Amino acid sequence: MRHQWFLVLMVAMxxxxxxxxxxxxxxxxxxxxxxxxxASxxxxxxxxxxxxxxxxxxxxxxxxxxxxxxxxxxQAAVEPVQLTGAGASFPYPLxxxxxxxxxxxxxxxxxxxxxxxxxxxxxxITAKTVDFGGSDALLxxxxxxxxxGLMQLPTVAGAVVLAYNVNDAxxxxxxxxxxxxxxxxxxxxxxxxxxxxxxxxxxxxPDANLPDQDIxxxxxxxxxxTTFLFTSYLSQVNEEWKANVGAGTSxxxxxxxxxxxxxxxxxxxxxxxxxxxxxxxxxxxxxxLSYAYVRNQAxxxxxxxxxxxxxxxxxxxADMPEDLGQLLVNAPGDDSYPIAGYTFLLVYxxxxxxxxxxxLISFIEWALSEEGDKDALELLxxxxxxxxxxxxxxxxxxxxxxxxxxxxxx
Amino acid sequence: MxxxxxxxxxxxxxxxxxxxSVLLAxxxxxxxxxxxxxxxxxxxxxxxxxxxxxxxxxxxxxVANAIVGSMIVIGLATLFAAPIGLGAGIYLSEFxxxxxxxxxRYLADVLSGVPSIVVGxxxxxxxxxRQGYFSALSAGFALGVMMLxxxxxxxxxxxxxxxxxxxxxxxxxxxPRWRTTVSxxxxxGMGGVVxxxxxxxxxxxxxxxxxxxxxxxxxxxxxxxxxxIATLPHTVYTYAISPYADWHAKAWGTALVLTGFVLCTSxxxxxxxxxxxxS
Numbered sequence: 001m002r003h004q005w006f007l008v009l010m011v012a013m014x015x016x017x018x019x020x021x022x023x024x025x026x027x028x029x030x031x032x033x034x035x036x037x038x039a040s041x042x043x044x045x046x047x048x049x050x051x052x053x054x055x056x057x058x059x060x061x062x063x064x065x066x067x068x069x070x071x072x073x074x075q076a077a078v079e080p081v082q083l084t085g086a087g088a089s090f091p092y093p094l095x096x097x098x099x100x101x102x103x104x105x106x107x108x109x110x111x112x113x114x115x116x117x118x119x120x121x122x123x124x125i126t127a128k129t130v131d132f133g134g135s136d137a138l139l140x141x142x143x144x145x146x147x148x149g150l151m152q153l154p155t156v157a158g159a160v161v162l163a164y165n166v167n168d169a170x171x172x173x174x175x176x177x178x179x180x181x182x183x184x185x186x187x188x189x190x191x192x193x194x195x196x197x198x199x200x201x202x203x204x205x206p207d208a209n210l211p212d213q214d215i216x217x218x219x220x221x222x223x224x225x226t227t228f229l230f231t232s233y234l235s236q237v238n239e240e241w242k243a244n245v246g247a248g249t250s251x252x253x254x255x256x257x258x259x260x261x262x263x264x265x266x267x268x269x270x271x272x273x274x275x276x277x278x279x280x281x282x283x284x285x286x287x288x289l290s291y292a293y294v295r296n297q298a299x300x301x302x303x304x305x306x307x308x309x310x311x312x313x314x315x316x317x318a319d320m321p322e323d324l325g326q327l328l329v330n331a332p333g334d335d336s337y338p339i340a341g342y343t344f345l346l347v348y349x350x351x352x353x354x355x356x357x358x359x360l361i362s363f364i365e366w367a368l369s370e371e372g373d374k375d376a377l378e379l380l381x382x383x384x385x386x387x388x389x390x391x392x393x394x395x396x397x398x399x400x401x402x403x404x405x406x407x408x409x410x
Numbered sequence: 411m412x413x414x415x416x417x418x419x420x421x422x423x424x425x426x427x428x429x430x431s432v433l434l435a436x437x438x439x440x441x442x443x444x445x446x447x448x449x450x451x452x453x454x455x456x457x458x459x460x461x462x463x464x465x466x467x468x469x470x471x472x473v474a475n476a477i478v479g480s481m482i483v484i485g486l487a488t489l490f491a492a493p494i495g496l497g498a499g500i501y502l503s504e505f506x507x508x509x510x511x512x513x514x515r516y517l518a519d520v521l522s523g524v525p526s527i528v529v530g531x532x533x534x535x536x537x538x539x540r541q542g543y544f545s546a547l548s549a550g551f552a553l554g555v556m557m558l559x560x561x562x563x564x565x566x567x568x569x570x571x572x573x574x575x576x577x578x579x580x581x582x583x584x585x586p587r588w589r590t591t592v593s594x595x596x597x598x599g600m601g602g603v604v605x606x607x608x609x610x611x612x613x614x615x616x617x618x619x620x621x622x623x624x625x626x627x628x629x630x631x632x633x634x635x636x637x638x639i640a641t642l643p644h645t646v647y648t649y650a651i652s653p654y655a656d657w658h659a660k661a662w663g664t665a666l667v668l669t670g671f672v673l674c675t676s677x678x679x680x681x682x683x684x685x686x687x688x689s
Contacts, residue, residue, distance in 0.1 A: 082637060082638075084543065084544060084626070084638055086626070089651070092648075092652070093465065093466045093652060093653070093654065096465040096466070096629060097465035097466060097467065097468070099465075099629065100464065100465045100468070100629065101465075103630070110630050112626070112627070112628045112629060112630065112638055114626055114627045114638075114648070115648065115651075116622070116623075127539055128542055129538055129539060129542055129543060129544060130544075261651055262653065263651050263652070263653060266653070282653055283653040286653040286654060286655070287653065378467055379466060379467060
């Protein structure tokens, strides 16, 4: 008996000790390949990621033989710089894709981004437990005072859509394209419009044959950048909303059923007939939910998609504030979808670690390049317009490290 | 109705009720296991165990780093909790029949009732926010804190089951008290103590909340305990709340691996426990 527990302990130790180094060789084939590729290309031309064989690749990036492309991030010869970030969940899928692809181009840096929510991201970057933060909400004056020198850099834009699940009076599902005005949206979320065949809804959608069914409002129960965008929009377009509810990452909802996260709201809408809720565009399309066209400032009903989101970004660029903290709600322009917003990377203008600062800057420059845009489009995020990109690059150029030192070059 | 008939009726009724309860409890367990197996099995392949995770839109990829990461974190937790828990348990069983022993027992019971998220915040405040970075070490500490009361109390219980006559026999031969504890009591109770440790491991292996703000997660390989590390429960959490079907499948696969690990650990603990009684 005594031998047995000893044996078990030994085995456990062996597994623990053995697994760590034994597991590492697995990705070793990758660096060899990566180095071969690097050797075959004298200039630091980026290699293409697997599967993402470009259809409209920039001329500078030659198409690789797909079999030669490593399927795992290469292990650098020197220990790579590890950068840690945390924050908004909305851009998480894109960021993880970006960091994955970027690891092929620059094996000297590893970026680790975890989705803990915008509020958490702001707190962690303020406490400096992470090297950069992510947020969908704007920094308030209070937050800026708590974290002096923190910049918000837009990376991509996203749209918040009104997803619904309702069958018309004949029993067939109402498809994407129900028309909604700001007043009607506010009316629904204020609890004033309670049935699908309300006169205001029927007037906007005479052909939809809307049923005599109660509207179930789905909204977020947790603090969220999506809620911030949506309530900011309603506050701008509706006085009653502004006076009674207001804008914020979480608000006192007059009506509705709360779901945790975008996925929670999407889940309610999918499961409950007669429901309507606000989610990020990607969640609506990935969950095959129908969503509404919303009337914009110019009076046109706009389908939420990447080009109407980019249009909103371009139309609003003239009003971009100095700190880049701009909401894209109710943007002017015929093609602008009215409920959109940027997601931001939160970066200190003066970073403590010079090597990290250098890697972060070159990553952001890459992410906002044509290649980064390609990843964004594939995952349904709207890339920034050139004017906004130029503003971000300007901020990057003004960065310093270790108390005012210039950023070292490679 | 006569008294005896009534009593028979109640007897049958209660039997049926308890049988039904057992059935419901077992069904719940089997349903969870079956559902995880059904959804998770299709996600499993060799890549799943040997590869790093891939982001959305890139097929393949696995959770190899999370499997290794979980082992490292649990290993650290055991290294932290086992010696302290063992020592505390020995103290409680051999020398703890006083007010201080009662206090330690009470505090251990309170600690085992502390919600896991609170333990996570504790580890965050104590280690992460002071050091300024997330690390495998802080995660090991958080899980270790959760294992500590379980190991302490099972060690105590197991050592108490060692017959007093053995202790008296050793003492009668002139063996000092500490020697009695180390050479007589501890070897006799060791099987049960190891079972307790393994059960504690099984209990914390699936904890997610303490890892959110300690282990943090990492899409790359990491065996450095001072860096953020990927773990299985955290991987399930991140994948499950994403909008992508591909990631949902991986979440199920990871959940299956995790469930399998916890199940195997529990079975191992049972085996160890049974062998102790046989010998």
